[in-house]
Amino acid sequence: MTINLIKMKALARILSLIVVASAATLLMNCDSGGGGETPAEELELNKLNGTWTMTTADLDGTDRSDDFDNLVLTISGTFSNSTNPTYNFSFTGSRPNPSPWPANGTWRFESVPNKIIRRLTDDQLIDYQVSDTQLTMEFNYQGAGFAGGRVGEVAGDWTFVFTK
DSSP states (O other): OHHHHHHHHHHHHHHHHHHHHHHHHHHHHOOOSSOSOOOHHHHHHHHHOEEEEEEEEEETTEEOGGGGTTOEEEEEOOOOOSSSOOEEEEEESOOOSSBSSOSEEEEEEEETTTTEEEETTTTEEEEEEEOSSEEEEEEEEOSOOBTOOOGGGTOEEEEEEEEO
16 A cells, blocks of 8 residues: 555655646746847848938949939838838939939848848849948849940949948
């Protein structure tokens, strides 16, 4: 009889440990709804949103900053978890004719964290680097340009640097 009592106590302890371990596992996997990590795309959009003033423009190693006098880029949008959400951009100031930039349009993230966006106006891929105060955009443009003109004036490797 004492052996059966010992076995019953051991079984009761094992079952108690299993219940406690299961409850702990369940609580650790519960989502409180308010926590969790912010998606990388949302973090990037938060950095990009705002008004950016162009400091330099370079085409194939040649400074073209004077062609973009007082150029200001505004990026806007609200993060969405939908598939391929789009965001907006617009420019004020001078752009050359032709320009590798349309006056405004939409874009989406192509790759995060690799930092590539796709300008939807012409399907142009743009590599970017962004900090709190500086945005650098690089792309190889092979189109005819926006607002018409000769291809030779806009085709090539562009680098734009903006500050906030």
